[in-house]
Amino acid sequence: MNLHMLEVFIRVTELQSISKAAKQLHLSQPAVSSLIQSLEQFYGHQLFFRTVKGVQLNPAGEIVYKNIKKILQIHEQMKRQLAEFVQNENIVHIGATEAFGNFLLPYSLGYFRKKFPNVRIDVSIYQREEIVERLQQQTIDMGVVEDSGMFQSGIEAVQIGKDQIILAVSYQSPFTKKKTLTIEELEDLPLILASPTLPIRRTIQQKLAQLKFPIQNLDVISEMSSIQALKTAVISGLGASFFYKSCIQYEIEEGLLYPLSIEGLDLEVSYYLLYLPKNISAAGQQFLTYLKGNAILQF
Structure with missing residues (x-):
């Protein structure tokens, strides 16, 4: 028995005619009759009353019909699920x-x-x-x-790259005459910091703490929760800010932001x-x- 045989049975049942089913399925009438006979042999029951007008399910056929419909519906559902699975893969x-x-x-x-x-x-x-x-x-x-930090059991963390954290000012800033600032000079620079919810802020605070330089010593004039907002503010001349180098590479190359390094402050981050x-x-x-x-x- 196969699905094709079940589909032929359903078509014969619903058309109540072997000849009509054969025509729709592009099969010969003897081929359809043979498939029905094979199905009856498989289940050990005749499934139809034969009449001059065609065929009609007998009580055994009614049982088979109801269950075969369910089988074919499950099969179609499975095909749809597999198609979605392949797509999502x-x-x-x-x-x-x-x-x-x-x-x-x-x-x-x-x-x-x-x-x-x-x-x-x-x-x-x-x-x-x-x-x-x-x-x-x-x-x-x-x-x-x-x-990387600490993660729940089962989570793998793979390092996939590194980035630098650099200080950047607008090209209109007087600090563009320098390449490196001291920690003392950093205190005098108006700063726009990322909000405490952003990872870059936590990294900067940790690095400054290692130098025994509390972030409260900085002249923070604003905090922003978006890197894009920080870039816009610095380009407009509002102040300086820390950025991942990858985030402002374009602005540096286009002459919109000027990068500065801080003496003794090694700011590097790894991506996991x-x-x-x-x-x-x-x-x-x-x-x-x-x-x-x-x-x-x-x-």
């Missing part, structure tokens, strides 16, 4: 913090797309804590954060890709391999 859902997700990751996606044109990468921006939570809930396939090995798809593995070996993630 080629989609990788990434949760990333703002710096990586909005700036560095889109830059690298073009290269990946050329190598793997059938894989789609969907990117959403979240806070670090939400990325870890969504990874556990399996609403994202992978996450990218700026520091987080994933649950048991849940990673073939497309996800391709993307992981690509990120681990891609030199454009080194700034």
Whole structure:
């Protein structure tokens, strides 16, 4: 018995005619009759009353018809689910913090797309804590954060690149005559800082604390929760701010922002890709391999 035999049975039943079913199915009438006889032999029951007008289900046939309909419905549902599964297998859902997700990751996606044109990468921006939570809930396939930290059991963290944190001012600033500032000079510089919810702010505070230089010593004139807002504010001449180099590379090259380094302040960050090995798809593995070996993630 096979699905074709079941489909023929359903067509004969609903048309109440072997000849009509044969015509619709583009089969010969003897072929359809043979399939019905094989099905009756398989179940050990005659399934139809034969009449001069055609065929009609008998009580045994009614039982078979109802259950075969369910079998074919389940089969169609399974085919739809498999089609969706194949489609989703080629989609990788990434949760990333703002710096990586909005700036560095889109830059690298073009290269990946050329190598793997059938894989789609969907990117959403979240806070670090939400990325870890969504990874556990399996609403994202992978996450990218700026520091490894501690994660729940089962989460793998793979370093996929590094970035520098640099101080930047507008080209109208008098500090463009310098390349390096001392910590003392940093105290006199009006600063716009990222809000405490952003990873870059936490990194800066930790590095300054290591130099026994509290962030309260800085002349902070504003805090902003968006890297793009920070860039706009600095370009307009409001003050200076710290940025990941990857986020302002374009503005530096276009002469919109001027980079400065701070004596004794080594600001570097590593990007880590987080994933649950048991849940990673073939497309996800391709993307992981690509990120681990891609030199454009080194700034």
